[in-house]
Structure formats: structure tokens, C-alpha cells
Amino acid sequence: MTDFIKTSASRSLENAVQEHFIPAEAPWSGIVRKGQTIRIEDSYGQQAIDTLFYRADDFAERYSSQDTMRAQGGAYIGAGTKIISNEGNVMLVMTADSCGRHDTSAGACSCESNTVRFGHGTKYLHACRDNFVIEVTKHGMSKRDIVPNINFFMNVPIKPNGEMTIVDGISAPGDYVELVAEMDVLCVISNCPQINNPCNGFDPTPIRVLIWDGED
Numbered sequence: 001m002t003d004f005i006k007t008s009a010s011r012s013l014e015n016a017v018q019e020h021f022i023p024a025e026a027p028w029s030g031i032v033r034k035g036q037t038i039r040i041e042d043s044y045g046q047q048a049i050d051t052l053f054y055r056a057d058d059f060a061e062r063y064s065s066q067d068t069m070r071a072q073g074g075a076y077i078g079a080g081t082k083i084i085s086n087e088g089n090v091m092l093v094m095t096a097d098s099c100g101r102h103d104t105s106a107g108a109c110s111c112e113s114n115t116v117r118f119g120h121g122t123k124y125l126h127a128c129r130d131n132f133v134i135e136v137t138k139h140g141m142s143k144r145d146i147v148p149n150i151n152f153f154m155n156v157p158i159k160p161n162g163e164m165t166i167v168d169g170i171s172a173p174g175d176y177v178e179l180v181a182e183m184d185v186l187c188v189i190s191n192c193p194q195i196n197n198p199c200n201g202f203d204p205t206p207i208r209v210l211i212w213d214g215e216d
Contacts (some may be wrong), residue, residue: 005083011037011178011212018211024204025193027131029138031056032146032181035214037095040152040189041176043208046169046201048154048192050108050128053083053091053149056184059141061087065104065148077102077150083179086147091185096178099171103156106151106164109194111133131190139186154192154199169196180214 013019017036022028032038040049055061067084069075077083079097082090107129132146153171158164191207194200 006150011039012083013210015212017173017213018209020190020209022191022207022209023167024206025131025191027135027188028209029135029186029188030187030209030211031212032076032092032187033213034181034183037048037178037180037212037214038092038187039096039172039176039178039208039210039212041210042099042153042171043173044205045173045175046153046198047205047207048169048173048194048199048205049152050132050190051150051152052132052170052188053085054186054188055074055085055089055091055142056186059139059145059186061085062090062145063091063150064148066148068104075105077104077152083150090177090182092181094177094179096176099153099175099177101153101155101170101175103151104148104156106154106156106166108151108190109145109192126189127194128192131193132188135188135190151192151199165179166197166199169201 053063065082071084072081079094081094083092085091108167135144136145155167155169156164192200193204195202
């Protein structure tokens with residue numbers, strides 16, 4: 001916690017080079033340059049933020065949940081985690097985390113999974129996979145390029161037998177994570193629209209993204 005306090009105290013909002021307010025249920029994407037820090041903020045609390053990373057100059061290299069978990073020897077993402085690509089390269093490093101619980105196993109909600117889990121009445125509800133498709137197509141990719149993602153602030157306990165359950169989030173208003181880019185990356189976010197399980201407290205809310213240049 002001491003390291004987190006030092007990291008956040010040295011960064012002022014006035015020095016941010018980018019600030020983006022992402023509405024509830026909406027997608028966003030943007031480039032984070034090597035050395036820059038991206039902060040993803042859960043502005044109102046208990047909001048899952050589905051996130052993918054792609055190498056900016058070669059989208060074929062992208063986030064790998066399997067390699068990330070294997071490299072750190074753990075199932076959750078947290079301060080100190082190295083975000084690893086499918087080529088085995090470090091894409092970003094998480095340097096600050098005020099929440100302490102981030103999933104990378106449960107994936108993104110989709111119309112298909114909503115139908116299976118919650119019934120045919122949910123088939124046409126907006127989902128994270130829709131958001132991802134909207135954003136990656138802006139960069140010349142397709143739904144084939146959507147891979148298992150990080151779910152920042154989503155609480156998914158894993159039992160010893162491997163069972164997973166999405167439960168109430170523990171993030172408070174204003175909680176955030178910060179990641180420093182080790183290469184130029186495209187960040188793609190779905191501000192999760194799910195209303196059928198407690199990942200968003202059954203009430204999706206806006207979030208904020210800030211980016212700072214690296215220190216000289």
C-alpha cells in the first residue's frame with residue numbers, strides 16, 4: 001500500500017495528457033505510447049471494465065490471459081503484474097491498484113452467453129462482445145481478433161475445485177488501476193453493460209481514463 005500511495009501522489013490530474021469520460025455501457029479505444037501511464041478509474045464503484053491490449057504496430061500480437069497468469073503464478077491481476085502478450089513480451093506493468101481484485105478468467109459477456117445463462121429474454125441486451133466488435137473494427141480488425149480479456153474491478157472468486165462465480169464487486173467510487181506501457185499499445189475498453197449479474201451492482205455507471213507521459 002505504501003508503494004501505491006507514493007505512485008498516486010506523484011501524479012496530478014493537471015498533468016494528464018489525455019482524459020476520457022466513458023459513458024455507462026459504452027466502448028472506448030486509444031493508443032498508449034511506451035513509457036506512458038494509463039489510469040482506468042471506476043468512478044462510481046462496483047463497475048466491471050472489460051479491457052484488451054494490442055501491440056500498436058502489429059495487432060496480431062495481443063494480450064494473453066494464459067501467458068499472464070502463468071508468468072505471475074496467479075489467477076488474478078494486481079499491482080506488479082506484467083501484462084504479457086501471445087508472443088511472450090511484456091506489454092504493460094500494473095504499478096498501482098487501489099482495489100485489489102481483478103479477473104482475467106471469466107471473459108466478456110455476449111448475447112449468446114446471456115441467453116444461455118439468463119434466458120431468451122436477454123438475447124438482445126447489449127453486451128461487452130458487441131462493444132469490442134464496435135471498437136476493433138475501427139482499427140481494421142474483426143470479431144476474430146477478440147481474445148479473452150481482463151475484467152478490471154470484477155470480483156470472481158475461484159474455488160479450490162476450479163468453480164468460478166461472479167459476485168458483488170468490492171471496488172469503491174474512485175478506485176483505479178495504473179499501468180505503464182512497455183511498448184506502444186492499443187487499449188480497447190468495454191464499460192460493461194451487464195445487468196443480469198452483480199458484476200456492475202446491476203446498475204452500469206460511467207468510468208474515466210487518464211493518460212500521463214513518462215517521466216524524463
